Amino acid sequence: VRVPSCHHRDSAMVIGREMSPAGLRATPIKGFILDITGVLYNSMEGTDGIPIQGSVEAVNRLYSESRVRFLSNESTGTVSHVVGKLGRLGYSGIRAEDIITPAPTAAEYCRMNGLRPHLLVHPGIRSVFDGISQEDPNCVLIGDAEHAFTFKAINTAFRHLMKMRDPLLLSLGCGKFYQRTDGPCIDVGAFAEALKFASGCRHVVVGKPRPDYFQTALDSLGMDKEEVVMIGDDIVSDVGGAMKFGMRAIQVRTGKWRSEWESHEVKPTLIANDLLSAVRACID
């Protein structure tokens, strides 16, 4: 976790229109939508990751009051995989139905739209697409495939796009990078850009920052967007997406946080040091 200097902390309070806790609480906050990776824990290769200090406390508090949903762009594992990992990290008792990841949403999108996806995804989520025809593909579906992003796999996806009359790429999120303890990792959005550039395909994002993805979490909470705050570590997907949709949004200084984002064109409702600080600013 990067600890910003006092200078940064001070400047965050004066940038933008609604940077003060007062702006944050101009209308009552009933619910929370939380990003997972970089907010609840930091990723560490080959392990479940490392919980971020105070986040277990914050999540327990919100979860016991039944006013939180988890909205992730995670595409390397199924929801039950995420539940298992969170449990091992100390986030116990979280139900699978309170965690939204893009792969099941994309599978439903394929079913609704008659799409037969060629999958360029992590082996951990292929099972989500069982039962959806993948013969004679009419779209490519790309996730964070990590080491499955070989030249051969990328080229195979490209060739499928080149064969389509109206080439379409679905991506599970479109992040630039995510943060691991050993450094930043290039994310699915970059590989989606590569395929777009080479093939000229259309591109539909399933996940944040798409408005309907935030709406899914609101529907699950049974709340309106004016009543809910999004908290995340990605200035574009989490904060930018939520604010464009009409929600308040808190950027945390954990996970992939970069100090240069203090002057990012996206102006969060609040920048908080971590999830616990963010939650306290909302409800204490």
Place this chain on the structure above:
Amino acid sequence: VRVPSCHHRDSAMVIGREMSPAGLRATPIKGFILDITGVLYNSMEGTDGIPIQGSVEAVNRLYSESRVRFLSNESTGTVSHVVGKLGRLGYSGIRAEDIITPAPTAAEYCRMNGLRPHLLVHPGIRSVFDGISQEDPNCVLIGDAEHAFTFKAINTAFRHLMKMRDPLLLSLGCGKFYQRTDGPCIDVGAFAEALKFASGCRHVVVGKPRPDYFQTALDSLGMDKEEVVMIGDDIVSDVGGAMKFGMRAIQVRTGKWRSEWESHEVKPTLIANDLLSAVRACID
């Protein structure tokens, strides 16, 4: 080699301002700059490729008159590798100094600008950068690395960019794809886009369609751009680049040619079925 329909051939004659052979020969043509892959031969994985019918005859004719240079974005082998391959394909007697590829130009660019590149390139061209410091890199240099484009290699390049104060990416060309006999292959430009998207780096292309790269070939011929025609199979890198620079350019219907390019925003001086037809239109 894709054989276009008569319909396509006809329409090519009426699109654009200078589509007729008359426009092509409005001023005398003294010299030729030829792309190599997709013009002299079609690529075939695991082999030297397959010569395009008539191209050996066309090249022999121009080469015997000392009025041709070869300007390629090839970045999987050294110039001597290219000479050897062309020789085995029937293009005998071509001198290394008449073939321009981007890797030596990029190496010179690094030397001139104090750049210490992290290399994300094909093993076949690493030796071109011998003697240039690659310690504490201040740029990433990307070529068509083919199977060396692993997730780990791409991510390592990305991390180097993220560590730089002013991240810079040099790419050896920026093609979308090249054609092999078994299908199209995603090219270096796509991977450059991925790194640009994720890191926000600056991007300098070494190779076509950069004006100074065409100038290198003109300097070698000792001719002015008004006296020389570019012939290539890439509508953007070869034809678009040359025409923007002020040269006449012929698109051939071999290599990566796509019939939809008949109505591409880039309007070649002429679209010819192959190199031999193109050369005949110029000098017969």
